[in-house]
Amino acid sequence: MKKILIPSAAGLVAAAAFLAAQQPDFRGGVSGGTRPAIAIADMRGSGDAQRYMSVFNSTLWNEIQQAGLFKMAPKSMYPLRLPQQPADFKPPTMPTTRPRRGEVPRPISNGPWLTDWSSPPVSAQYLAFGYTAPQNGQLVLFGWLYDVTRPDPGAAQVIGKLYFGPMSDDGARKVAREFAADILQQFGGKSLLGSKIYFVSDRTGHKEIWSMDYDGSNQTQLTHYNSISTFPCVSADNTKIAFTTWYRGNPSIFVHSLETGRKLIFHNQPASLNAPSDFTPDSKRVLLYSTAGGSYAQIFTANVDGSDWRRISSVRAIEVEPKVNPKTGADLVFVSGRGGLPQLYRMNVDGADIVRLTDGEGEAVNPAWHPDGQKIAFAWTRGFEPGNYNIFIMDVATRAVVQLTHGVGRNENPVWAPDGLHIVYSSKRGRTIQLFTMLADGTEQKQLTTAGNNEKPVWGRTTK
């Protein structure tokens, strides 16, 4: 597969090889072999700070683990004496008495030392440690990240920083997330801190648009139409959300401001069906599907106020879910029934150069671009009965696919996180449909919602 990625032009081979080395796996850098091992020593707090430390420690661990950048050194292997600050590191001394014949001289430990962590059984490359304390009514975290493979503590420090938050569980989560974000940033990981997931929930008895933090906290209802409101999509600049609602009878497009929460003007075409699907990368136009001017749902674009509608596709088949390449803004992936059961296709934004991407087996739906504009995630019934979707990733150029979920319930609507490493999707694993996140290699699946049914996630850009 990598070979296909490399252009044949000889002059480009070196550069392409370099790119391939940067991205050993098209899944987005999520691969098991090359990840550094990290140990995270449970931290303690002085005085009143201690009561928030179990929240702090679990948040820090989960944030690092779910980023997928590290191999997590298991806590059960850690030395008993955990360092709390750089001054705790004491080099071991060699014994002054001569060892007996045949014995190797063993250093005498004087306290925590780097090799406690770098050697087996921990075998970590990095160690996060520190402590918290109350200071002027605030929770202060003193956090360090050490490269424990270095010979001495002076050379080992990667991060040494203070973090401030309120004296509460929320404050403990805040400082843990900020510390985790700094650690991840050292390794090229983009923090999801501040990013929101928009989704549809029927927990009030009606499908409404909701939002939540990337980890499932702060679930908030955004619309109150008491109708069916679904299919949200968010503009690239994170200022607008478009969705379909039956509030006025036939399904039509509503656009709300994410800044004020208010409804904005959007002129729907007189049609039995209008539904938004995506925004262009400049956030100026909406991609949508509509029955305007015909009897099949077809792909259109329009300005964000509903002016200047332009029809893109024109076939006697249902065509839905246009998603524009976030990097180029020039090509679309979409779902079409033109060949029978719905499959994924790509085309230019002017409708030319149409190519089918999936091989015709089963039903392939719900395409979503990776932020790099090269990969898509989608839902496919390949190998399963109709309706039993699993999440796949495809490299659009080569059409190579990787399956991420394997028949655990019905998995739909995968959407990439802004970090390009995580995917949020819906899964029906019991009586209800819930939202989950996972890494783009299918690991670290985590359920975000529990109330009612929750579906149609969209991951907004990081606003911070």
Add this chain to the structure above:
Amino acid sequence: MNKRTLAYAKAGAILLACMLLLFTAGCKKKVATPPPPPAPPVKETPAPPAKPSVTSFTAEPSTIQRGQASTLRWTVSNATDITIDQGVGAVQSSGSRQVYPSNSTTYTLVANGPGGSDTRTVTVTVEAPPPPPPAPPPAPAKRTAEDILKSEVQDAYYDYDKSDIREDARAVLTKNADVLKQVFADNPGFMVLVEGHCDERGSAEYNLGLGDKRASSAKDFLVQLGVPADRLKTISYGKERPVCTEANESCYQKNRRAHFSPAQ
């Protein structure tokens, strides 16, 4: 002692008494002219005990329908013992009481006192309630358009991922067309919504388009059979409004349908 000295002594004693009286009076009042003495209390002869008197005794309203209440009000003076019959019993000298006579009733108030007694009566006339209104006329033979739609216009069913009119749907829609033509002729202004629905297996987005196609193909079929197109509106509910939520083919089939409902 002789009679003369006795008389002098008597006169002197009277004089002394008079002077003493004058002296004490002079000491008490320094005012020149003493006020007139208070008038002696008029000793009235005790009046004979007053006769009890019923000042008022009313029933408001005096005419009621059976089951309604009337309020008795009375004011009595000079009575120690007041009773009203018909089960009301002893009462205070003034007051009111609600009564619920089932038939016309005369209430007698008897006021007894030391001076005698007084009696007053009041009558509450009870009218029988009006007879119930006649039973509503039997349902007219002509049913509403909504009823006909509900009972006689049936759902048309579709194959998976298809919007073609199946053989069985063709028969159903042909029958529906006759009913609809009649309903539209009898009910000017009545509109029908053709709803397209899908089973849960396809994606919600694709099913939005598929439900729309099912609704429009059902409408087109009806229009070909002469149903006026301007009386039929279409809407897709995709898979958002299932009639059945089990995961089996019989349930899926129930959901893959065109359904007919009154348009708003």
